[in-house]
Amino acid sequence: MTVEERRRVKRLPREVRERQILDAAVRVFSERGYHEASMDEISDVAGVSKPMIYAYLGSKEDLFAACIHREATQLLAAVAAGVRPELPPDMQLWHGLAAFFEYVGTHRESWRVVHRQAITQGGPFSDELLAMRTQAITLVDTLLVRVATKEGLDGSSTESLAAALVGAAESLADWWLDRPEVPSRIVASRLMNLAWMGFGGLVNGSTWHPRET
Amino acid sequence: MTVEERRRVKRLPREVRERQILDAAVRVFSERGYHEASMDEISDVAGVSKPMIYAYLGSKEDLFAACIHREATQLLAAVAAGVRPELPPDMQLWHGLAAFFEYVGTHRESWRVVHRQAITQGGPFSDELLAMRTQAITLVDTLLVRVATKEGLDGSSTESLAAALVGAAESLADWWLDRPEVPSRIVASRLMNLAWMGFGGLVNGSTWHPRET
């Protein structure tokens, strides 16, 4: 019995198959995009017949949502693991950013699916993604608020700043995806500087305003 | 139908027809996304038969590329018009950002096509988009370099900062698209503050570095 035959014949437990399918789906969705991806290719890559996909993960939409959910959860977990609460705020932010870019760098497919694809598909996908994003923003906001209140800054605009920071990180990650030669530390450090200095300025009260010209 | 009657039906010059088609295509692509958009609907909205579209603008891909090109060119022109070279650098940046958000706010369909759609479709579309982006980055880089060299900062990393800024602007615009209640000035001002403060820090040489923990 050859290895190939063995593969075709073995009856794997559902859990294993589901992982195989999700792995394949992430890869194909990442490479082709949601619409260009065909269930046929996914089933080929997964080494499983199409009916299995439908039996275990449901429709194409369901499958895509499952991908986003799994990958986004992993990403968020990686970032959260990087942030250690006993450190001072700036170091927390730094470690969070470093973990984020580290993860994106080592899981490019994952990121492509979660961000590039999910963001443009309306409906149920956005919801899944939105929830994750909200969590990320909350994470950052918590940090900023701690600094801001200490320093006496009005806490009202921290959330929008957090949103901008998350957005900037996403955007930078997207930009970085096409430049594999830059080390993740460098990218993280650039954003950290921009963010911390900019935020520092706001905390000091030295805001910029347009002058009359 | 006699020759006489034939002459009476609208027989518009090619240029006008092309504009009609492109307008319709931008609208439909923006509403439905690239893949959900059907040539049938575009031809309906344009009030032109499908063979006309193929004759004038080529395949669906060609049509989409043409949309991106036209809209991106307009956007870039609007931003460039905002930047007035006789002003000091910070005011140039400010007017550029203001013009950008102003344009995005008043041409939401256009932006949806150019950014949200184009970014997720691989292949030929990215090229069109990439070229425009490079122009934008160059525009900003020119500004930064002028300040940086004046102040003695090493000019090596200005380009990546410019890229980060452009990326942040794009991301923020995307975020803003779903929040029509925020005035464009406010959004522009937030990004301006973050950018200018952060950049100012770098110029001063007061960079942030991770400490040992």
Added chain:
Amino acid sequence: MTVEERRRVKRLPREVRERQILDAAVRVFSERGYHEASMDEISDVAGVSKPMIYAYLGSKEDLFAACIHREATQLLAAVAAGVRPELPPDMQLWHGLAAFFEYVGTHRESWRVVHRQAITQGGPFSDELLAMRTQAITLVDTLLVRVATKEGLDGSSTESLAAALVGAAESLADWWLDRPEVPSRIVASRLMNLAWMGFGGLVNGSTWHPRET
């Protein structure tokens, strides 16, 4: 240019194509039944590609409904044409029945689709069929009522008798379908006798009742 090529190339007007498609659909539905019939086969038989069917007649359900409607209408028209109002009631009934069996005998496929298939498919098809049946029953009822009132019979149960007669005719036609050797006149005459004698008995007041045993 061969005949075949000519057929592939000719652009026929919509109306003609629709008839072709409906003809093919009636044939295939009649032979295979609704569920076993495939759109592929119908398109093959019609000598048209599948997209044409969807463009002109809509979904499989729509197509089936269109078949029923067309065939049922024709059948009813044939029967109505047979009934001549200037004749006495029994001759009207006779000509109606004769026309009915004549039609069924010469349009077996049509009848199979209208009755055998439509009757067992729920939903929208039944409605179409029900409407036709109601018309048929009304037609018969009108006849019976005229006789019944003349003779003084209570007209309350004529409708159910009409329903029974229509049902018996349908059933007899179904039975007859598998016995092509029997002439249509004979079948019609048998039902006519059963009906007229039975109805005559009722009119005379000589009804049958179960006796105690």
Added chain:
Amino acid sequence: MTVEERRRVKRLPREVRERQILDAAVRVFSERGYHEASMDEISDVAGVSKPMIYAYLGSKEDLFAACIHREATQLLAAVAAGVRPELPPDMQLWHGLAAFFEYVGTHRESWRVVHRQAITQGGPFSDELLAMRTQAITLVDTLLVRVATKEGLDGSSTESLAAALVGAAESLADWWLDRPEVPSRIVASRLMNLAWMGFGGLVNGSTWHPRET
């Protein structure tokens, strides 16, 4: 799972399992129709895994044929039980009809499967059904022949009359299925009157013939 435990799970004898499966199949076929019924649902309703069904009853077709056979046999038995040979012919017919409608009324699912479903599916099912029908026609024919010969009527057309009667009964039952408010006795009585009066006319020699118009 130990040998001990295995023995405790329900390990019913084949006969019982088959009945379970057939019961479930009749229910599902009756509700959904042959094609809409899925083996999955049947196995669910039966509380048995799909491979069991295939092991015991064979393919879907086989299963359906088994359903028809069982139900049709029951129906015929019920009718035959109603007919008591010691009674006069008209009372025999009456009791047969009454038993028929009584059975259909109390076993609607059964009837739906036997008649409505089986009649529209070609091939093997018709055979099963045809055999049963032939038996029913023979049953009625026997009755009619006895009367007819006694009275001197030519016996040649009794079979077709019997067929018409059986067909009318089937059709009336089908019509009645959707009108549960009518009592079975009424329906039976209507058909009995129509049949007996009509048949009586023939026996008397007072047949109807079309006149010249």
Added chain:
DNA sequence: CATGAATGAGCGTTCATTCAT
């Protein structure tokens, strides 16, 4: 010039059926 008519090719989905366990 302009279009209604026409299609090849492919997609998402389902289902009866069969093994390995």
Added chain:
DNA sequence: GATGAATGAACGCTCATTCAT
């Protein structure tokens, strides 16, 4: 004996694209 796991094959439907008119 009994089942979860697995699939081949087909079906309904759509869409970008192209001719004949």
